Amino acid sequence: MTLLELQHIQKSYQEGLKSKVALKDISFGIESGEYVAIMGESGAGKTTLLNIMATLDKPTSGKIELNGTDLKSLSENEAAHFRRKELGFVFQNFDLLDTFNNRDNIFLPLVLSKVPEKEMQARLTGLAEQLEITDLLDRYPSEVSGGQKQRVAAARALITQPELILADEPTGALDSHSSAQLLELFDQVNQAGQTILMVTHSALTASYSKRTLFIKDGIIYHQLNRGELSQKEYLDKISASLNSIINGGSVN
Amino acid sequence: MVEIKLAWHSLTRNWQRYTLFVLSSSLLVAINYIFVSILLNPSIKSPENNGQMVISVVAIGFVFIALLSLIFMFYANGFLTRQRNQELGIYNILGMTHRELNLIVFFQNTMMYVVSLLAGLLVGLSFQELAFLVLRNLLDNKQIVGDISFPPMFIIAIFFLIINVLIYLQDIFKMRRLNPINLLKAARQAPKEPKARWIIGGLGIVILGIGYYLSVTTKPSLSAILLFMVAVVLVVIGTYLLFIAGSIVILKLLRKNKKFYYQPNHFISVSGMLFRMKQNGAGLASICLLCTSTLVVLTAVISLFAGSQKILENFMPYDMFVSSSQPLNQIQQKQIEELALDNHVKISNQRQLTTSYSTPINIVKGHQVEPQFKNISLKNLNLTATTIEQYNQWQGKNLSVAADELLVYSPKEKLKTDILTINGITYHIKQISDFDMPDSYANSAPKMMYIFANNKETVEKLLARDETSGDLPTGFNKNIFVFNMRGTLKEKLGLAKAVKQYLIKNDGNIDSKSELEQAFKAIFGGPLFVGILIGITMSITTALIIYYKQISEGFADRHNFETMQRVGLSYKETQKAIHSQMLMVFMLPIAGAVINLGFAYPALRSVFKALGVWDQGIFATVALSVTVILFICYIVVYLLTTRVYRRIVNG
Numbered sequence: 001m002t003l004l005e006l007q008h009i010q011k012s013y014q015e016g017l018k019s020k021v022a023l024k025d026i027s028f029g030i031e032s033g034e035y036v037a038i039m040g041e042s043g044a045g046k047t048t049l050l051n052i053m054a055t056l057d058k059p060t061s062g063k064i065e066l067n068g069t070d071l072k073s074l075s076e077n078e079a080a081h082f083r084r085k086e087l088g089f090v091f092q093n094f095d096l097l098d099t100f101n102n103r104d105n106i107f108l109p110l111v112l113s114k115v116p117e118k119e120m121q122a123r124l125t126g127l128a129e130q131l132e133i134t135d136l137l138d139r140y141p142s143e144v145s146g147g148q149k150q151r152v153a154a155a156r157a158l159i160t161q162p163e164l165i166l167a168d169e170p171t172g173a174l175d176s177h178s179s180a181q182l183l184e185l186f187d188q189v190n191q192a193g194q195t196i197l198m199v200t201h202s203a204l205t206a207s208y209s210k211r212t213l214f215i216k217d218g219i220i221y222h223q224l225n226r227g228e229l230s231q232k233e234y235l236d237k238i239s240a241s242l243n244s245i246i247n248g249g250s251v252n
Numbered sequence: 253m254v255e256i257k258l259a260w261h262s263l264t265r266n267w268q269r270y271t272l273f274v275l276s277s278s279l280l281v282a283i284n285y286i287f288v289s290i291l292l293n294p295s296i297k298s299p300e301n302n303g304q305m306v307i308s309v310v311a312i313g314f315v316f317i318a319l320l321s322l323i324f325m326f327y328a329n330g331f332l333t334r335q336r337n338q339e340l341g342i343y344n345i346l347g348m349t350h351r352e353l354n355l356i357v358f359f360q361n362t363m364m365y366v367v368s369l370l371a372g373l374l375v376g377l378s379f380q381e382l383a384f385l386v387l388r389n390l391l392d393n394k395q396i397v398g399d400i401s402f403p404p405m406f407i408i409a410i411f412f413l414i415i416n417v418l419i420y421l422q423d424i425f426k427m428r429r430l431n432p433i434n435l436l437k438a439a440r441q442a443p444k445e446p447k448a449r450w451i452i453g454g455l456g457i458v459i460l461g462i463g464y465y466l467s468v469t470t471k472p473s474l475s476a477i478l479l480f481m482v483a484v485v486l487v488v489i490g491t492y493l494l495f496i497a498g499s500i501v502i503l504k505l506l507r508k509n510k511k512f513y514y515q516p517n518h519f520i521s522v523s524g525m526l527f528r529m530k531q532n533g534a535g536l537a538s539i540c541l542l543c544t545s546t547l548v549v550l551t552a553v554i555s556l557f558a559g560s561q562k563i564l565e566n567f568m569p570y571d572m573f574v575s576s577s578q579p580l581n582q583i584q585q586k587q588i589e590e591l592a593l594d595n596h597v598k599i600s601n602q603r604q605l606t607t608s609y610s611t612p613i614n615i616v617k618g619h620q621v622e623p624q625f626k627n628i629s630l631k632n633l634n635l636t637a638t639t640i641e642q643y644n645q646w647q648g649k650n651l652s653v654a655a656d657e658l659l660v661y662s663p664k665e666k667l668k669t670d671i672l673t674i675n676g677i678t679y680h681i682k683q684i685s686d687f688d689m690p691d692s693y694a695n696s697a698p699k700m701m702y703i704f705a706n707n708k709e710t711v712e713k714l715l716a717r718d719e720t721s722g723d724l725p726t727g728f729n730k731n732i733f734v735f736n737m738r739g740t741l742k743e744k745l746g747l748a749k750a751v752k753q754y755l756i757k758n759d760g761n762i763d764s765k766s767e768l769e770q771a772f773k774a775i776f777g778g779p780l781f782v783g784i785l786i787g788i789t790m791s792i793t794t795a796l797i798i799y800y801k802q803i804s805e806g807f808a809d810r811h812n813f814e815t816m817q818r819v820g821l822s823y824k825e826t827q828k829a830i831h832s833q834m835l836m837v838f839m840l841p842i843a844g845a846v847i848n849l850g851f852a853y854p855a856l857r858s859v860f861k862a863l864g865v866w867d868q869g870i871f872a873t874v875a876l877s878v879t880v881i882l883f884i885c886y887i888v889v890y891l892l893t894t895r896v897y898r899r900i901v902n903g
Contacts, residue, residue: 056818077822084820095815099527101445104519109819111519117510140445156819 003163003195004030004053009062011048022048023059024218030164030197035190037209038199039242045218046199047168053197054087054166055079067163084109088157088165090198092172094149096141096156103137106156113160123159131155131185147178154185158194165189167198171205183208203242207235214245221245255352259359262339269335269803270360273328274368276796280321281372281412283789286383287314288404289376295396296387305771306391306778313782317789322415324793327538329419331800333426336360340427350427357423365416372412373405383785390557390777392741392770446529448504449497456493463487464851472861480855487848491540496533499840503529516825521833524812528805528837535801536841542794543845543886546787547878548852553776553783555874556860559867560776566864568765569689570601570734572748576760579604579731588735588751595747597739605646605690607638608715608728610700615667621674633665633701637714637728643704647687653706656680661687664699674714690732731760741766791882795889798838802893806900813901823902830898838890846879 011023022045030036040046051057052064055071056079064071066086074082089095096105103124104111110120128134131151136144141152150170157165167186171179187208190196198209206212208231214222222241226234263270290296290310296303340353377400384398463486470479503526507513513522574580580588585602592599612632614624624632640653653659658679660667672681689700705711711728737744748764755762813826821829853875860866 054818077824080817080820080822080825082820083818087820089818091818095818097523097812097815099523099812104523107514108519108816111514112516112816112820112825114516117514120514142444 001032002029003032003034003067004197005063005065006053007063009049009052009059009064011045011052011057011059021218023052026062026215026218026220028213028220028223030195032163032195033190033193035186035196035208035210036198037206037212038197038215039201039203039206039212039238040215041201044215046201046215049215050166050168050199054089055083084112084160086163088160088162090150090153090157090165090167090170092169094141094146094153094173096149096153098140098142101138101140102133102144102152105141105152106137106159108156109160120159123161124155127155127159130188145178146174147181150174150178150182151185154182158189163195165194165196167196167200169200169202170198171200171202179205203235203238206238207231212238214241216245255355256359258343259356259363262336262356263360263363266335269332270364272796272799273332274364274371276328276792277325277364277368277412278372278375279792280324280789281369281408282376282379283317283785284314284321284411285373285376285404285408286380286785287317288407289380289398289401290383290387292401292404292407293384293396293399295399303774305774306387306781309778309782313786316786318411320789320793322418324796325415325419326422327797328800329422331804333423334804337426353427354424357427358420361416361420361423365412369409369412373408376408383781386784387777387781390781391773392777393773446500446526448501450501452493453497453501456490456496456498458490459486460490460494463490467851467855470855470858472858472866476855476858476862480859483852483855487544487851488541491544491844491848492534492537495537495540495840495844496529499529499533499536500526517829517832520816520829521836524809524833525837528808532801532805532837535797536837539794539797540841540844540848542790542797543842543882544848544852546790546794547845547849547875547882548856549783549790550787550878550882551849551871551875552856552860553780554878555867555871556865557776557780558874559865559870560772562867562870563865564765564769564772568763568768569691571737571744571765572599572735572751573690573763574733574751574755574760575762576731576733576755577729579606580733584755585733587754591750591754592737592747595739595743595750597737597743597747599735599737599747602733602735603646603690605638605732605734606642606728607636607702607730607732608711609730610634610636611715613701615669615672619669619671619673619678621672633662633699635701635703637703637705637711639707639711640704641707643687649686651704653682653704654680655706655710657682657706659684659704661685661689661702661704662699663689665701677713690734737764737766741769745770791885795885795893798889799893799896802897803900806897810901826902827898830894830901834890834894834897838886842883842886845882849875849879 006029007027009023009026010021012019012021014020026045026049038046038049048057052059052071053066055074058072069082069086071079071082083089096102097108100108106124106127107120110123124137128137131154133148133151133155136148136152141149144152150173154170157167165186170182170186174182183205186196186198190210196209198205200206210226212224212226213220214224222245224234224237224241229237287310291307291314296306336357340356343353343356344350380398380400384396388394388396463483466479466483466486470476470483503522506518506522507526512518589599611634612624612628613635614622614632616622621635640651640659643659644650651659656679658672658681660672660681660683662683663685667681667683670681671678673679687702689702691700703714705714708728715728737747739747744764744766748762748766751764752762813821813830817823817826857866857868857871860871
């Protein structure tokens, strides 16, 4: 079943008198249960694309549907409700609030949706164990390490049981050990059926996904399927593709 | 010089925050200037204008305003330095020495000082005429004119120079701790959750409670003013402690209440406030106390002024009051009538009354009258005796009393007895309520009591024979002559002067209501003027503090709201959350101020009663109106600044 569908997405910004095209023509679909990475250099349009998928921004033209909902037609208010119900976010800089302890940070989207306290607690217990953050719940984000923060952020994304997790450079601020830990966690979650879409410029991070889309100058330039490859073999393949893209050569 | 360039560059690039600082300091310059220009004004000082009274009230007001200016300048500068130090830190990283940084700050501060001084003096000069116009009308004195002279400007320039030097020293001191590592750390450091300080919060409640208790239980006496001061100090300390520590305790308790806490609005506001209380408890307490002072000061001075006519009536029931040891004879009375004609004043209701001199007394054992010449307080009665014949003549009545009987007129304190024992003789008494007292029935003096006996001999027997009476005159030979006047104030004053001159050899008192009225204008108009100026200054300062608070908090909360919006807080919900948070934060100080005023009410009543100027109706009306007006202004400031906050938060 197709969960997310983008057709001919175009996005341009007005910059003074000129308009700057960030996304030229993007079309792709994501099936339920997939684990997709979108790769590209800075300036390639990754963030614009992510913002559009996250309902934080709207395309200039084209069609985008998530689970049959036309994201373009959502009002600001509906978009906010949609985000906290259907989407989970993991950001590069964690985006945890310093004024809440970790537990309340995780509860935040549920509180906004007015989920009863008992149910929030019930949902958190298993999740916290899985993410190994049970001992951190009563501490504040400022009192834990970067890797731990990102796991708390992952818990905040997962606790709403969203249709789709959007991750924006999730390993960008992490050391290699914490990165591996987080990506393995994503893997586990995906095994359990969670659809994940992440945006990254790191080949290593992308190599954990099942499918990788390469974006350059506002179009999908190339795409790779992991198939039966191991993570290591897949990494080599991604790196090779990246090299040829940078060198300007055509791939296949 | 590169430092001047950098200083100028930073000023122009961040003009918004510097403009606010310059604007508020020029405003303070202007208000301080107006105070000083009144203090040094030669036309007010002249003795015939009752100027000394006005000057001393203005002087007290000036001390208060100057202190407020000093504190506020430091507060506002704190906001500037916090943001500026980040910029200076970058220069520091790029290799500037502390000496060079000091120089940059020196140039910036100097520029701001010069600009705000010039702008402030300009504003002050243009509002000076208005201030003098108001003062002239309040005091009803045409001789008061504002003048533009150098000394007040010089004093203001020096005063603000001192403030700016102090600020500069503080800036240098703060910059000494500035080094690249600290700076980077400070940027990254997340605020710590404040600890609940139960002891300090409890202490705050206790101190506030004592302050309130003192205020409520103060009895009207001359020590009431002193006790009121003590209560004020306690309430100030208590309010600060309560806002700083107590609010954190309360918020933590709210957070413990899961049902309450895990609701979208409460969730965001309780956690946000918990973190901001530490830095802002003091700010909120200051807002609360400024509002309280504005309320109390304005209520006091306006109700004093509004009630002054009534007080005047109380002090002097008749326009002219002449007392002497001999009754005025026909020739003298005729002469006064002629003087009135000369001064174009119509006089009426001339009456003469002979009484004893009054004696302060105490009634012990329910009926025993004892004179009291020492430690006279408001509890004492002031006994005056005369014959029924005098009463009938004065009041136009035809009453009679028996030899062992007395008529008693005691309007302020009804006697709970049928007999009175005076100098060993017991009389039956009959209380009457019909007597136009010739002298003051103001609340400041002991309560008046008149006794009317059957004849002169009985009156003599009533009089005190105590040797301890000292200088107080005794004896049945106080002659009062009163009349009313119609004419302009100037004409009335002219007649009063003429009568005084005519009766110059008279051994008693001559008082005219017109003279008193003029003195009253100085007594009550001066405080009203100063009170209004102070009220305006405090309101503006409060508004600026609120504005500063909102801006700094807007920047602090911006990131939080951004994150929450990404996680799914809609624009509408953001507005609602901001509203709920602001409402709680903003209602706290004004609610505190109204509660403070409520508790100040009994103390003010005592002070006013001690001063003899209490009028419940006027006071309550004024207190209510001032509260409503301040509340409306507060809401306007709240709405305007919340809009600024919202704009910052929503990027």
